Amino acid sequence: MSLYHSTRSRAQACSAKAAIRQGLAPDGGLFVSDALGAEKLDVTGLAEMSYAQIARAVLGLLLPDYTPDEIAACVDEAYSGTFASDEVTPLVALRERGGAGAEDAGSLAGCYVLELFHGPTSAFKDVALQMLPRLMARTSGAGAGAATGSKDVPTERIMIVTATSGDTGKAALAGFADAPGTGITVFYPEGKVSRVQELQMTTQEGSNVSVAAVRGNFDDAQSAVKSIFADRELAERLAAQGIVLSSANSINVGRLVPQVVYYFAAYAQLLRAGAIEAGEAVEFCVPTGNFGDVLAGYYAKLLGLPVARLVVASDKNNVLYDFLTTGVYDRNRPFFTTTSPSMDILISSNLERMLYYLSGGDCELIARLMADLAETGHFEVGPELLGRIREVFACGWADEDQVAEAIADCWRDHGYLIDPHTACGYHVLEELAPAEGAAARVLLSTASPYKFPRAVAEAIGLEVPADDFDCLRTLEEATGTTAPAQLTALETATVRHATTVDIESMGSFVEEACEKL
Numbered sequence: 001m002s003l004y005h006s007t008r009s010r011a012q013a014c015s016a017k018a019a020i021r022q023g024l025a026p027d028g029g030l031f032v033s034d035a036l037g038a039e040k041l042d043v044t045g046l047a048e049m050s051y052a053q054i055a056r057a058v059l060g061l062l063l064p065d066y067t068p069d070e071i072a073a074c075v076d077e078a079y080s081g082t083f084a085s086d087e088v089t090p091l092v093a094l095r096e097r098g099g100a101g102a103e104d105a106g107s108l109a110g111c112y113v114l115e116l117f118h119g120p121t122s123a124f125k126d127v128a129l130q131m132l133p134r135l136m137a138r139t140s141g142a143g144a145g146a147a148t149g150s151k152d153v154p155t156e157r158i159m160i161v162t163a164t165s166g167d168t169g170k171a172a173l174a175g176f177a178d179a180p181g182t183g184i185t186v187f188y189p190e191g192k193v194s195r196v197q198e199l200q201m202t203t204q205e206g207s208n209v210s211v212a213a214v215r216g217n218f219d220d221a222q223s224a225v226k227s228i229f230a231d232r233e234l235a236e237r238l239a240a241q242g243i244v245l246s247s248a249n250s251i252n253v254g255r256l257v258p259q260v261v262y263y264f265a266a267y268a269q270l271l272r273a274g275a276i277e278a279g280e281a282v283e284f285c286v287p288t289g290n291f292g293d294v295l296a297g298y299y300a301k302l303l304g305l306p307v308a309r310l311v312v313a314s315d316k317n318n319v320l321y322d323f324l325t326t327g328v329y330d331r332n333r334p335f336f337t338t339t340s341p342s343m344d345i346l347i348s349s350n351l352e353r354m355l356y357y358l359s360g361g362d363c364e365l366i367a368r369l370m371a372d373l374a375e376t377g378h379f380e381v382g383p384e385l386l387g388r389i390r391e392v393f394a395c396g397w398a399d400e401d402q403v404a405e406a407i408a409d410c411w412r413d414h415g416y417l418i419d420p421h422t423a424c425g426y427h428v429l430e431e432l433a434p435a436e437g438a439a440a441r442v443l444l445s446t447a448s449p450y451k452f453p454r455a456v457a458e459a460i461g462l463e464v465p466a467d468d469f470d471c472l473r474t475l476e477e478a479t480g481t482t483a484p485a486q487l488t489a490l491e492t493a494t495v496r497h498a499t500t501v502d503i504e505s506m507g508s509f510v511e512e513a514c515e516k517l
């Protein structure tokens with residue numbers, strides 16, 4: 001089933017498997033399917049469905065060349081025993097804290113938080129990165145148009161190469177560790193990630209795993225990874241051993257599709273809680289960087305989920321806010337390092353897919369806009385397209401003081417701790433009046449507060465110790481909450497990866513890593 005093609009051209013079509021194996025389309029565009037939304041998912045039966053059942057239904061619609069058995073196996077491997085909640089992504093209600101009268105209740109009492117951080121690395125990327133390796137393992141033969149070979153013994157092996165500013169690397173390591181037919185190499189900038197984040201990566205187990213610190217910053221490492229992908233001689237040497245390089249980047253269809261599931265799962269939980277009736281619309285607010293998470297919400301809407309509005313919440317790097325307000329996307333602006341590092345992004349790659357769908361699939365327009373972005377650093381859409389975008393997406397952003405204030409407000413008013421990424425969304429929800437016709441408001445929470453204990457403890461006014469693990473304990477004691485066991489265990493975990501490389505040596509590090517496959 002050749003369903004997917006590039007956002008920038010319909011010249012070449014491919015199956016979902018081939019799209020997942022390749023990641024990016026050959027012309028630099030993102031893979032999309034024009035069949036999205038042709039078939040809807042019925043929401044009336046949702047209340048009775050488990051997360052796994054919803055996942056099978058959503059993935060079945062979006063990845064039709066996987067057999068139902070393959071999808072069921074992927075879902076089972078990704079979500080059985082890997083998340084610390086039977087709901088996978090549990091929904092919690094924000095209540096007013098005892099003592100205060102209803103009048104004094106926090107402005108978000110009655111709203112819901114969708115907790116996406118109960119996976120192995122305590123950030124929402126686990127939902128997708130636990131699934132991607134399972135999907136990839138079943139793509140062998142899909143690359144060159146050959147007949148699908150045996151599912152268990154891929155003829156060609158894949159080496160995933162990723163540069164990370166912190167969260168993605170660990171989530172990718174946890175997903176790909178010991179995954180059949182694949183290996184993973186992660187580079188992080190030396191001295192630029194938190195101690196917790198560094199230990200998360202350097203203690204990673206798995207026979208197919210390689211990790212190195214890089215002497216340089218994240219952008220240097222990211223650029224070097226791009227040139228590794230573009231190195232033809234390296235590609236030929238690896239091809240001779242039956243190895244291809246690929247990325248676990250959030251533009252991969254295999255990362256986007258699993259995220260559509262939790263919008264439906266949130267709706268199912270609202271139905272079960274009696275908060276809404278089937279068919280009633282829900283507003284979702286999503287802390288955003290690369291536009292992947294919130295785009296998945298738009299996919300859910302196209303699949304028939306009653307979505308009143310999607311609120312795009314940015315941090316101080318508010319390039320998306322400006323775009324959604326004016327129609328001008330301009331990356332020529334200062335870059336801010338904030339307490340929400342995973343949202344410190346100036347090029348939101350997945351925006352391209354949203355523009356594709358809302359322009360009615362206008363590949364020529366998308367190709368032109370993206371060429372403008374590459375050449376000048378900005379592009380502009382006309383008032384008509386902007387109007388259509390704004391019917392679906394609202395927006396807001398939070399500066400550093402507002403993030404800290406939101407963490408403090410949420411703790412004071414609801415006795416609920418949020419991390420700095422989630423706090424951007426909290427602030428924006430506080431600011432905006434509820435969407436017209438929305439029966440419930442849901443804030444997506446993208447990381448455990450314990451992943452960023454320093455910023456959270458400071459925001460709620462605690463004395464903050466110098467050591468990250470002391471900081472974590474201080475937060476536990478002061479709030480009566482418990483840190484995820486996988487984070488506290490890092491303090492005494494064995495460090496397995498202690499290599500530091502220069503930028504110029506990253507290519508040979510990858511080549512050595514491939515020898516392990």
Ligand SMILES: *Cc1c(COP(=O)(O)O)cnc(C)c1O
Nearest residue numbers: 288289290291292293342446447
């Ligand atoms: C990656 C990440 C985000 C941003 O998600 P996008 O899909 O890039 O919009 C937000 N919060 C956390 C904690 C993340 O790790």
